[in-house]
Amino acid sequence: MNSLKALTVIFMLFFSLVTFSSGDLIVDVCQTSSNFKVCVNALRADPQSPSADKKGLVRILLQQCLTKTKSIYNEVANLLEQAKEHVLIQCLQICKENYDLAIDDATTAIKDFDANDFFGAKISASAVITGPDTCEESFTEPPIRTSPIKSKSEDLMNFVDLTLSLVNQFSN
DSSP: OHHHHHHHHHHHHHHHHSOOOOSOHHHHHHTTSSOHHHHHHHHHTSTTGGGOOHHHHHHHHHHHHHHHHHHHHHHHHHHHHHOOSHHHHHHHHHHHHHHHHHHHHHHHHHHHHHTTOHHHHHHHHHHHTHHHHHHHHHTTSSSOOOOTTHHHHHHHHHHHHHHHHHHHHHHO
16 A cells, blocks of 8 residues: 555646647747747748757757848848949948948857757857848938838847747747
8 A cells, every 4th residue: 555655646746747739849848939920830831840859940940040131131232233322232231231230140040059059059140130130220310211121120029039038038
């Protein structure tokens, strides 16, 4: 009888220590992000996600940060070629320079993450936000202009933020 009680206690102790999982790693990972829906949608859209582990899923998000940053950089470069107004040209030039730096930061974040330098990855990923933030600030200085990429810059900053919330789990 004592062995049955001991076995029951051990089973209960083990059961209390088990972390519950939904059985879907993407859902499990994204539950701890700052934006569950965007995280799940981003990972489900990537064909490599189903076979990835937790680190692989976070790497996919870092790669998507880089892809989004490059896409906005290319859009800014195209807008700059078409711009005629002097102040708009200045703002777009600031954006182009800052998005170029953000591409470098995103690339470094991926390299650091791959090398298990999670603190370095966190620092570099954090620096990506500086690009769109500084870009958008340039449009708010007099004479004020409307940013043609404001929503994309904000979306990128939010996406980097959700990715950072997951990178942070590796650096703690």
